[in-house]
Amino acid sequence: MQKVLIANRGEIAVRIIRACQELNIHTVAVYSVTDRDALHVQIADESICIGPANPMQSYLNQASILEAARITGADAIHPGYGFLSENAEFAKLCEDNEIEFIGPTSAVIEMLGDKAEARSVMIKAGVPVTPGSGTEFTDLATVLEQAGQIGYPVMLKAAAGGGGKGMRLIKSAKNFQHEFQLAQGEAEKAFGNNEMYLEKFIVRPRHIEVQVLGDNHGNVIAVGERDCSLQQYHQKVIEEAPSSIDPATRDEILQTAIRAAAAVNYAGAGTLEFLYEGPGQYYFMEMNTRIQVEHPITEVTSGIDLVQAQIKIAAGEALSLSQADVKQFGHAIECRITARTPGEITGLHLPGGPGIRIETAIYQGYQVPANYDAMIAKVIVFANTREQAIMKAKVAIAETVIIGPETNLEFLYQILNNRDFNNDQIDIEFLDRLTSGDGLNG
Incomplete structure (x- = not known):
């Protein structure tokens, strides 16, 4: 693999470009007219415009992206998350044009993207489903x-x-x-x-997901699990790794995820999502056939670079780790910062210090567009314990300054200071109850 085209934008495009650079792989950024001054365009080795602001005419325009790969001589495409990342048709076009799609095969994407078929496959593999x-x-x-x-x-x-x-x-x-x-x-x-x-509908479960890696040599490992229960309007807001579910069920879910991925000959980074009701009670929801937004919390608690792993797997390499080699240590929290309004960032200060990682593509003077996803940055913190990680997250969010667009920083700080959150009394309805004001402890 010599040259990777990143078929995405924003922080995930920046993340992938950096991973490629560390592997000494040439990068190509694609961009819409609106994104001409975006950070991913500036740090890639090459860049090429693929259309106007409307994503249907740019980041979702399969023909334009494939033509960009042909023009630049890219031999692989990394789709990131969102956009075309779980589009079986696009993966098949890459295969037909002898361009490496950094992800599972189009057949696997199609199978797991069909929710009814995915449920059927999981049932046959002995995976509990809702x-x-x-x-x-x-x-x-x-x-x-x-x-x-x-x-x-x-x-x-x-x-x-x-x-x-x-x-x-x-x-x-x-x-x-x-x-x-x-x-x-x-x-x-x-x-x-x-x-x-x-x-x-399972009442007040936790949303637990398992990160897996599979290669083209029959190897599958689980790289720990995450708690993604803090959601608003079905969108994740804060994630943690590891979860605090009971150890016996954690081990069982990890083994179930490995069995499920192996059943479909999965190759690449993938995530199996489960609803957890209590000890021994959990149900498969779906499998995401791409890198997740929240992948950094698994990286910092495992020491495994998941994006580089994706690239190496797509290049035909076997996994360098066995399940016995995978260890999860410490506690990590990710806070998603979203822009509630578009506009120019006229002032910016991002936090730093030991155990703080920032994933973003914004900078002072950057124009937050109205055309794309509202997430503009992720603050990831790592500490020895959950309590220490929460305190570090409070400090990091309090230090963050974004002047211009309205953001959710105050809401994130409110969650981190909530007594029930601090006591780990959370589930997927937690934020709905918090915002409705029905008696949660602040």
């Missing part, structure tokens, strides 16, 4: 019948979904038609696919 419809549908009559059989409350999800798009909690049949139409329209707009499916 009770659900088992099939995908587009009509209201079918979904109502399925919901009645599963029992309310149910979670309506987009079959081709991710990132909370096309997802609705349905508590009864009363407003089902309205919610179904909204979710289906959102799914169609986000993924070009209006097929939906249902899962039984």
Whole structure:
């Protein structure tokens, strides 16, 4: 692998470029007209414009990205997360054009991207799954019948979904038609696919995910697990590694994730997401066939560079570690900083010091665009214990200054100072209760 084109933007594009540079691999940045002054464009070895601001005409334009790879002579494409990272059609185009797609094969992406098929595969592999419809549908009559059989409350999800798009909690049949139409329209707009499916809604579980690495030589390892329960509008806000679930179930989930990845001959970095109800009670939700936003907390608690691992696996290398070599130490917390409004960053100070890592593509004078994801930075902290990590995160967030666009910094600080969060009394409904003000301790 000599030259990698990064089919993405923002902090993940910067992260990938740096990983490639450490491996002495030439990099190509692609950018929209709006992103001409973006950091990833400035630090890559080469850059090429692929279209206007609208992502459908640039970062989601498969033909333009492949043409950019051809023009620059890139022999591999790293998709990052979001955009085309879990698009089986794009992965297949890369394969057909003899360009290495840094991720699993198009066949695996297609299989795991089909939620009903993924559930079926996991059931065959002995992985516990949440009770659900088992099939995908587009009509209201079918979904109502399925919901009645599963029992309310149910979670309506987009079959081709991710990132909370096309997802609705349905508590009864009363407003089902309205919610179904909204979710289906959102799914169609986000993924070009209006097929939906249902899962039984598990009340107040934790969202636990397992990071796996697999190679093309039959090896699979689990690189620890993360707690991603702090979510607002189905979007993660703060993540931790490791989780605080009981040790016996942690070991079982890690082994289950390895078995699941091996069952589909998984090659690359992937994440299996589970709902955890209590000791011995957990359910598979989905498998993300890409690097995750929150991958840094696994990196700092394991010492494994996951992005470099992705690149090496795609280049045909076998994993250099066995499961016995994988150790998880200390505690890490990631806080996602989002811009609530676009605009120029007129003042900027980011925190530093021992155990603090910043992942961002912003700088003073940078114009935060309105066209793309709102996340503009991640503050990752690492310490020996959870209590120490929380204190370090408080200090880091308090020190962070971003003048210009409105951000969620105050909200992050509020969470970090919340008594229930500090006492580890959290689940996936925690932030909904916090923002509704129904009695959580501040």
